[in-house]
Structures are given as structure tokens and as C-alpha cells.
Amino acid sequence: MKDRSQNRFVCLVSDRRERAERLAHGIDLVLPCRVIEPNAPLPTGQPVAFVIDIAADRAEADGGIWIERLAGLIRARAIPCLYLARGNTAQDAAASRLFGAPVVIDPHGSAGIVPTLRRLVEATQGAPPSREAGPSERSPGATAPQARVGAATRLVTRLFDNAAAGRPPSVEEVEAGTTIVLDTVSEIGIRAWLDLVWRHDIQVYQHSLSVAGFAAAFAGQLGFSYADRRRLARAALLHDVGKALIPLAILNKPGALTPDEMRIMRAHAALGADLLAREAAFGPEILDVVRYHHERLDGSGYPEGLTAARIGDLVRLVAICDVHSALTERRVYRAPMTHAEAFAVMEAQAGQLDPDLLRAYRPVVARAAGVETGQPARQIDPC
Template sequence: MQEPCVLLVSDRRERADRLASAIGLIRPCQVIEPGRRLPAGPPLAFLVDLADGLPDSTWGETLTRRTRTEAVPCLYVARGGEGPDGIRRFGAPTVIPAGSRSAGIVSILLKLLDEAGAAGATCARLSARVATATSLVTGLFDAAAAGRSPSAAEAEEGTEIVLAAVSEAGIQAWLDRLRQHHIGIYQHSLSVAGFAAAFAGELGLGRRDRRRLAQAALLHDIGKAHTPAAILDKPGPLTPDEMLVMRAHPTIGADLLAQDGAYDAAIIDVVRHHHERLDGSGYPDGLKGDAIGDLVRLVAICDVHSALTERRAYRAALSGPDARRIMDGMAGQLDADLLRAYAPVVLRAEGSIATTQGHVLAGS
């Protein structure tokens, strides 16, 4: 079996050979030219130096997918013409300018490799997954802000990353890593998706249902791409007019997802109705009781929990016990049976338990 190495992807063979020789003094390095078969196993790191840009081909798609999903460092040599979308195809790479000298590139590469090794394999994978998922969610919101339906393929990829991360590292580690980044609405989307992934595991859902629940959670607030930041980040109460703008986001989001028929109707239902409440007090349609589907009920619980335990412009984050008390008081609005089933997720998110059976929310 071939030893893992730094994978140097380059269309300038002479420069690549010099750079590979410098890297090879410290770590194994392999040069791959565009179109050539990529090694099957994960490398130590990717170093992408493509003077002519990424080929528009299956090979190019394979390369970018692997840099996004293999949870190893990626260095990307920027040529100056790429916008954020071009760089984001590679996940969340460390970007270095085209004129960088070999010694500087090697130094950055070794620093990233050392950091990954010191953090431990699980922690390194988690960090890479958070970075890549954040990049993907940013792209989804950028598309929505431009009036386009977010990429179903990128939503699927982001969902798989969240499911894998929560399965391996647990919901508390996922949240802890997310909270190290100040990414606003993107953090909330990834937090709710993490809670949904943990909830799906607690309920024993099958693979298809887990994926659908986590994806619905990831996309639930996509309509907020059209909500002004001044409203989202306002430190005080919203005016009636501002509240009307805020309450438009479920309808906007559902309409965006319905544009090209790429999303399941159940996902769109969650995006439109995640603020509906069983007693009819929610919005935008004032649905009650049985008119609110199971998937909506699940995501609504995750959304409320995430919102309560996040720091907001108008208040500090609430503790787990305080959030549990508030959620328990919403039993007439949220599904009481599902709230009881959700209790272990609340406890795990606080680090109170690793595994549990038979716990209920405070006061239930």
C-alpha cells in the first residue's frame, strides 16, 4: 500500500518538480498533472497550483470534491482572476499568492500538517468538516441572495458532512467547533442541522430519513438571505414593519427551493412552515395541529433549541437548563412527545451525558 504523501496538482511540470523536491526533503510528495489519475487513498495534504485554471471536466470535479471531503489541509495558489466561488470549489483552502517562493509554500504546508497532527485525527477531521460545511452553506446563501435556487448537490454534500461529523465526534464537539467561528446565520443553519443529525440518531431513523431531516434543517432559514443584516443583527426589539420583513423569510425560502424542482416537497414544507406552532400561533400560514407535518415538527424543535443556546445581538446565549425550561413551557406549541424524545440531545449538547436512556425535559 502506497505511503500517504502531499499531492501537488500542477500544470507547470518544471516548477512542480522543483517544489516537490523541496517538500520531499521533509514529507513524501507526488506531482499530478491535470487529467492524470488521482491516488485512491487520502493524501497528507493537497497543494493545487494550476496556472491555466481548473479543467472543466470529470477530473476537475473529482479533484474539487476530494479537497472538500477528505478532511486534510489544502493549499491553493491563487492566480488573481478567481472570485470567491472559484476558490470555494476547493472547500476552505489556505490561499497563497501566485508569486510565493517555494520556501514560503513549504513552510506554510508544514505548519498546517503539524497543526493537523497535533490536534489529533478526529479533531482535524472535525475542523476541516466545519470549514468545508461553512463554505458550502455560504455558497447556498449567496445563490439564494442572487435569486437562484441553491445547488441541490451542494446542499446534499453539506448534509453528508454534518451527518458524518456528528456521528463521529458528537453534537457537543460539533457545536463547540462551530462556536469558534462568528458566522451568524451560517452558524445557525449548521447548528440546527447538527441538532437534527443528533435527533435522527436518537430516534433511530434510517439513512434516508436522517439525510432528509438534516438537509431540511440545513436549508430551513435559506430565505434569510433576503433579510437585511440590519434586521438580523438588530440589538433591540423589531418594529412592526421590521417584523413583517423578518417573517417573510419562510415563504421566500420555500419559493427559492421550488424554482427548479430539485428539492423534495417535504424539504420545501419545512422551509415554509418551520415557524408554525401546534396551537396556531405561528407563521406564515397559522397552521394548527395535524396540518403540521412530522418533519416540520422535528426541525422546529431543533431550531428553537439552537436559537435559545446561541448568542444573539439582543441577548446572551442561554444555558442548557434554561433552554430546557423554556422549551418545556412550549409543549402546547411544539410536539410534546417529540420534546421528550429530544431530551437526550439537549443533555449531550451540554456535555451532561455521552449516552442516555429514558431522560425527559425538565418538568415533563
Template structure:
């Protein structure tokens, strides 16, 4: 049962309880019962315990803890105020001799905390539903692109544009953590990775305060960066163990294959083609397929490479557990000769948000 909007006073002091009831009823409905009474079937929003018998008070507080109902305890012995980690189920203690004004103020603080917690929960539920719907749309659209690339049919540029819009909307409205929580439930690892990298890219674009056109280009390039894997045999893509040198050579054809697929269509600009072809290039020249180094690697490529590596490290794979976001970022910081240090530092707030830390705007 869900808590109703009334306050329950459990008291062995009827006179004092009556005074509290009259004060509380000016704001919210209120009832008073004795310590031996059962918990009402319609649960209260907040309970005030004013009981001298420690066993009876403890029994009530045990019930409230189990039901996660907030409680104001008027303690007979001095007690420090205690606040639960969640406003639902929080307990505050005041000395029994506290004035009625102090008691009412503490009680209304608890009620306000409860209301704010409910609003937060409702918003989380709405956000989760929104992200789930948007992620479903994006999954269908990127799946369609991969299917087309696998069969040799043209990729629908309008669908890719729509998928990019969906991802930007989801990240802008709900944030990167909510996006990752939803897409990590998808079964198809290849699509999941593309959606993850695109989500990180969208969040990065917003963090860098890029214009809308650049946001779209970055997120779209990230969404398509692995499109060449549509032509890699599933046995290699889904192999649970380490690839052989021969299998790795086949895997390393995917950047060039992806760029060729998009170039043949003529629907995608040169900057996106560069990302698809060069997202595995490293600043020290140790990457592939062309061994580019330094200034030869465009900024858009560098951005997507950071998103791609971070995503790969933090995703679950058949052969390993996902790394925590901070550990993945620490590994990448040690790749100082390979990745753009300034962009990696700018990516740090995205790492924090991905791990669940809220940042001030």
C-alpha cells in the same frame, strides 16, 4: 517539557527505595533520588514520595501539583487516599508500612490512569481537528447556498447534499457538543445558526435511529430552513435590538421566500419545502406564515422546529447571552401547546449531550 516514561522515587530510605526500584524496573524504567535532589530536567511519568520530613515531602508535592504530575505518597501518618479530578496530577496516599506488593499495585494503577488520560487527550485533539475541518467545509457550502439565494442564482443541490453528508459525519463521529464548540467560533451568525440547527437535527436523527435517507432529509431540511433569510435586509437580520412591527413583518416573510426559492429550482422534495415554509408554525395555530395547527404540521417540520428553537435559545446574540441548554429545554417544555411533547421528550438526550453529559449507548 513533557513527562518521560520512567518512575522517580524520592526517598530518605535507600534500602527500601532500592527494593522498589527493582520491582518497578520489571515494568517501567525507574530512578531513585534523595529528598534534597532537584527535579530531573526530563520529567517523570509518576513520582513516589517516601520522605519522613514533612517540609521536604510538602515541597516535592507542591512541585508535582504545579507540574500536574501524578504522585504516590507513602505517608508517615495515617492518611486517606486522595484522587485528583484529573488523572494527571492525581495524588494517592498509602501508609509507609504498606507491603511492596500494595505499593506496586497502587503505583501501576496511577501509571495506567496516566496512560488512559493521555489516550483520551489525544483522541480529543484528533476529534477537534476532524470537527474543525468538517465544520469549515460545511460553512463554505452553506455560505455558497445563501450567496446564490441572495443573488437570485440557483442553489447547487449537490453542494447542499455534500454539506449535509459532512454534518452527519461530524455528528456521528464526534458528537453534538464538539460540533457546537467549533461552529460557535464562526463570525457569520446566519451560517452559524443554520449549522447549529442542522447539527441538532443530525443528532436527533441518530437518537431516533432513523434510516439513512431520513437522516439526510432531516439534516438537509434543517440546513436549509432559513435560506429565505438571504433575501432579508442585513439591517434587519443584524439589528442588535428588538425589531419594530414593520421590521418583524419583513422578517416573517423568510419562510415563504425560502420555500419559493427552492420550489422554483425543482431540486428539493416537498417534505423539505414544507420544513422551510412551516418551521415557525405552532401546534396551537399561533405560528406563521399560514397559521397551521395540529395534524396539519408534518412530523419533519415538528422535529426541525424543536431543533431551531433550542438552537436559537442557546446561541449568543448581540442583545443577550446564550442560555444554558437545560434552561432552554425547560422553557421549551413549558410550550406544551405549541411543540410536540413526545418529540420534545425524545430530544432530551441531545440536550444532555450538548451540555457535556455523556450518556450510555
């Protein structure tokens, strides 16, 4: 018998086709999603939630009967509903009443559409149906975490492709990627996350995903709220987006960079921050992480040689995760360090990295390492 849960999905109703495609792609990485336009046949199956992205005054224009029918269905079945505000307070309030007092969210705000939707579904129906890769996307025997890491890798690949073309990342895809990182690291732990990430042989994308994984684990270790865990993991996921604008010949050079090449490489921090600044949804804290994650407390970092007083907490947290990841990754010009080696190097850099945060980070290193014997540390300055 066919599993009826396969018919469970999120239904996105939108009168903005281009935006709907981007939003649906982000939702679909976490929850199955179908998109319909006003006046289209209502979907069959079992929607676990509706996301409404239509102007509230459509009920008074053409399609009003259809929208009232949809609203009646949502109210009658008590289906969770998320309405994306259009910025008109009166109309947004009217939509809230029409659709049975759904959750109303600013799509450009900090709450995040995908995590808000997921929490809404969990609060009313328990765990939502997981979005796993389809048969054409999934390797034989792949587990749900493997499928999610594969989805995250494809997502980060698109983020970098967009950046290389001079386009800021899709907010919806960043949001979906952040959810994947947080959920999967919480489920399987940082060690297993790293093992899965490193099965995908795309170095710069692996680095973004491993740093985000370390950040998710670190946030959990520090007891952060869900919102703060998301903020840290999102910043970590985006921290190196400027590398999409660095020539591959420099990015993948199997040896030491010349002074001119190093200057170009170091430009990635400012390039990434400037790119993200084009999208208002990426706030100042995220931009600071992207621009300043190579700054060091003693002023020895770049691009501006900031000292401790000017380096924020989110930057300090991501810097630790970034250095740990860089030291333990395979690189074309050197073998990876063990986690014990890397932490010894990081402790020796306590004047550059926040020493209190380093002490708090030690359990994350232990979980990443499993059972590992420390070896003599080698000093490497990761770029």
C-alpha cells in the same frame, strides 16, 4: 516518503463542463475529486471510484474508442463506478453494460450522488480517503473535524450568497454539506460539533449548521434510517435560506424589531420556500420545512397559523431543533441560554412544540450540554 494515499481520488468524467464544476465542488468537500473530459488523458494515481456523466451514445460517436478504453480500465481494475442517468432507459442500460454494471443513479432523485458514491467506495474499499482542507485553508493544528466544519461554513456561505442573488442553492453543495454534518456529528458528537461551529463568527450560517447538527443528533436518537437522517439534516440545513433575502439591518438589529420589521423578518419562511421551489430536486417535504418551521401546534405560529393536523412530522422535528439552537446561540441583543434553560422554555411551550418529540429530544439536550446545571428559565420568542 510521500504518502501514496494522497494520489487516491474520485475521477469525474463529464461532457457537461458547467455541471461538472458544480458536481466536483460538492464531491470535493467530502472526497478528493478530479475532473476530465472525454478524449483527455486518463489521470495518473489511484482513483477510488469513477463518476461517469457522459451520454451513453458517445461510444458510437467521436471519442468512442477513448470511452471504450476507459470502460475497459474500469472493468479490468474493478473500480467502483457511478453512472449518472440521462433519462434514456435503453442508453442508460447500455452504459451499465459498457462500464461493467456500475451503479446507475438519477442525478435529480432522492438517493443523492455524494452519499451514494461514499457508500459505494466504503462497500468495496473500506473508508474512502477523507477530504481535508489544503494547507492554505487549514489553521495550524486543525483537526479533520475542524477542517470539515470550515468547509461546511464556506459551503453554507455560498448557499446564502446564491440565495441573496435570487438563485436556488446548488443541489450538489447541499448534498455535500448534509454529508459533512451527518458524518462529523456521528464521529465527534453534538457537543463538539457545536463548539467547532461557533468558532466561525458568522451568525446566520452558524445557526443553519447548529440546527443541522441538532437534527442529525435527533435523527440518530430516534433510530432513523440513513435516508431519513439525510432528509432531516438536509431540511434543517436549508430551513433558514430565506433569511438571505432579508435586509441585514433587520437581520442583525441589536434590539427589538418594530411591527413592520417583524413582518419583513417573518417573510423569510415563504421567501425561502419559493426560492427552493425553482429547483425540482428539493421535494415537497423540504419545502414544507422551509415554509412552516415557525408554525406551532396551537396555531400561534406563522406564516399561515397552521394547527397540529396540518403540521407534518419533519416540520415538527426541525422546529424543535430550531428553537433549541436559537435559544442557546449568542445574539447581538441578548446572552445565550444554557441548554437546561432552553429546554425548560421548550417544555413550557409543549402546547406549541410536539410534546412526545420533546421527550424524545431530551437526551440530545443532555449530550449538547455535557455536565450543566439548570438555571431559572427566561421566556424568549425566537424568530
